[in-house]
Amino acid sequence: MGEAIVVTSGKGGVGKTTTSANIGTALALQGKRVCLVDTDIGLRNLDVVMGLENRIIYDLVDVIQGRCKIHQALVKDKRFEDKLYLLPAAQTSDKTAVQPEEMKKLIDELKQDYDYIIIDCPAGIEQGYRNAVAGADRAIVVTTPEVSAVRDADRIIGLLEKEENVEPPKLVINRIRNHLMKNGDMLDVDEVTSHLSIGLIGIVADDDEVIKASNHGEPIALNPNSKASIAYRNIARRILGESVPLQQLDSGDEGMFTKIKRFFGVRS
Amino acid sequence: MKNTQNVTIKGTKDGLTLHLDDTCSYEELKKELDRKLANTSKAQEEDRLLTVKVKVGNRYLSHGQQEELKDLIRQKRNLLVDVIETNVMTIAEAEELRQENEIVSVARIVRSGQVLEITGDLLLIGDVNPGGTVKASGNVFVMGSLKGIAHAGCNGNEQAVIGASSMKPSQLRIAGCISRAPDQLPNEDGKAMECAYISEDQQIVIDRLQTLMKIRPNLTRFEGGR
Numbered sequence: 197m198g199e200a201i202v203v204t205s206g207k208g209g210v211g212k213t214t215t216s217a218n219i220g221t222a223l224a225l226q227g228k229r230v231c232l233v234d235t236d237i238g239l240r241n242l243d244v245v246m247g248l249e250n251r252i253i254y255d256l257v258d259v260i261q262g263r264c265k266i267h268q269a270l271v272k273d274k275r276f277e278d279k280l281y282l283l284p285a286a287q288t289s290d291k292t293a294v295q296p297e298e299m300k301k302l303i304d305e306l307k308q309d310y311d312y313i314i315i316d317c318p319a320g321i322e323q324g325y326r327n328a329v330a331g332a333d334r335a336i337v338v339t340t341p342e343v344s345a346v347r348d349a350d351r352i353i354g355l356l357e358k359e360e361n362v363e364p365p366k367l368v369i370n371r372i373r374n375h376l377m378k379n380g381d382m383l384d385v386d387e388v389t390s391h392l393s394i395g396l397i398g399i400v401a402d403d404d405e406v407i408k409a410s411n412h413g414e415p416i417a418l419n420p421n422s423k424a425s426i427a428y429r430n431i432a433r434r435i436l437g438e439s440v441p442l443q444q445l446d447s448g449d450e451g452m453f454t455k456i457k458r459f460f461g462v463r464s
Numbered sequence: 465m466k467n468t469q470n471v472t473i474k475g476t477k478d479g480l481t482l483h484l485d486d487t488c489s490y491e492e493l494k495k496e497l498d499r500k501l502a503n504t505s506k507a508q509e510e511d512r513l514l515t516v517k518v519k520v521g522n523r524y525l526s527h528g529q530q531e532e533l534k535d536l537i538r539q540k541r542n543l544l545v546d547v548i549e550t551n552v553m554t555i556a557e558a559e560e561l562r563q564e565n566e567i568v569s570v571a572r573i574v575r576s577g578q579v580l581e582i583t584g585d586l587l588l589i590g591d592v593n594p595g596g597t598v599k600a601s602g603n604v605f606v607m608g609s610l611k612g613i614a615h616a617g618c619n620g621n622e623q624a625v626i627g628a629s630s631m632k633p634s635q636l637r638i639a640g641c642i643s644r645a646p647d648q649l650p651n652e653d654g655k656a657m658e659c660a661y662i663s664e665d666q667q668i669v670i671d672r673l674q675t676l677m678k679i680r681p682n683l684t685r686f687e688g689g690r
């Protein structure tokens with residue numbers, strides 16, 4: 197019986213889809229059977245980031261409305277030996293085409309066949325959010341170190357904490373720009389974490405390679421040499437229960453290094 | 465006619481006190497009150513407005529009955545009811561009083577979009593994040609940082625205060641007074657252990673926590689001891 201993890205944020209454009217794609221990829225690289233579920237109905241793009249757009253025949257709404265069986269709608273990622281699948285969102289319907297109970301039933305069914313179900317959540321706190329969270333066992337909240345994104349993350353965490361079936365959410369801080377953080381022009385990792393007071397499960401630098409990789413339909417986690425890739429792989433390892441120290445953002449900066457060490461000390 | 469006095473009037477230097485017997489019926493009481501007061505107002509021909517205190521002993525008076533008695537007494541030209549004192553209250557009123565005087569401790573973070581509202585004093589073991597609101601009919605004490613909105617005395621108690629370990633609110637409200645955060649916080653580190661209260665000129669003032677013991681001595685509930 198697998199576990200379902202919802203990736204959410206409140207605010208749009210902070211990296212939910214990128215995080216979902218890369219965590220899924222990294223878990224598959226670790227040999228887990230993974231199913232990615234795109235719940236951003238009407239604005240699907242997890243398929244594009246994964247490079248699987250051309251292979252879509254049926255979608256989530258087709259499954260829920262009984263037009264096809266689940267296995268017919270799942271798109272297999274050929275780069276992995278039977279490890280990674282995608283259930284794409286519908287592009288034509290809207291979010292109200294699916295109800296939370298239907299979603300939960302679907303996720304429960306997928307949990308029979310997969311180790312991890314990664315659910316990519318739409319922005320906002322309305323029905324799309326409720327659908328995405330309905331079947332989840334765990335939650336990852338993605339934020340950037342910007343005041344507005346952190347504010348929305350706080351709102352979402354408040355909602356997630358009310359979900360009885362979801363474990364306390366974990367935080368990913370994405371798109372960290374080291375020079376801004378160092379100059380105090382951006383919230384630092386410490387400030388964001390203490391403000392939100394939830395466990396940190398990963399920090400990801402802002403990296404042009406992420407955008408390039410997404411545009412080529414090759415999630416960055418497939419590239420072993422990029423810093424962002426290692427960050428996503430580390431998140432996957434932490435999901436699997438390993439204790440992995442946080443990445444050093446800038447090797448030349450002793451202040452940051454001690455900060456990160458302190459973090460690790462606190463969390464391990 | 466019975467000889468027992470259901471209504472007795474006593475004069476003190478602060479005004480009149482009406483003692484209303486608590487064993488007779490309410491109707492009987494009203495009748496006698498009417499008769500007695502008719503006599504007195506004839507006796508006292510002064511124009512000065514007199515305040516009266518009404519003591520009703522162990523009689524329970526509903527809100528409507530209290531108003532009725534006040535009206536009855538007010539109809540007598542120069543009498544104005546100051547208070548009605550009674551020894552009894554309903555269980556509901558007692559429960560309300562108990563809640564008003566209770567300190568409710570809550571251990572959590574009040575996050576953006578959340579509202580925590582309680583009756584009595586609030587002791588929050590945690591933070592109020594920006595966009596979050598805490599409300600109490602009494603005082604608000606935040607042991608973490610107060611970064612959102614705090615409303616003390618939300619039913620109108622202007623004596624209520626707000627205290628926080630770290631005072632960086634977006635807005636403070638006490639009873640009907642509102643103060644918004646200054647656009648520029650003067651000194652980040654100076655914001656530890658502060659309180660807010662309504663000053664004599666009806667403004668919300670932020671001050672060191674230690675000021676409270678001087679300006680709000682009633683915050684101390686501890687009685688007796690050494």
Ligand SMILES: Nc1ncnc2c1ncn2[C@@H]1O[C@H](COP(=O)(O)OP(=O)(O)O)[C@@H](O)[C@H]1O
Pocket residue numbers: 205207208209210211212213214215370371372400401402403404406407410424
């Ligand atoms: N770590 C990163 N570094 C650089 N660009 C990123 C990073 N994470 C996400 N992005 C870019 O930010 C944009 C929004 O990301 P996306 O995952 O679609 O956000 P969401 O799903 O939350 O709306 C995309 O163009 C994506 O490539």
Ligand SMILES: [Mg+2]
Pocket residue numbers: 212213236241317318
């Ligand atoms: Mg998205």
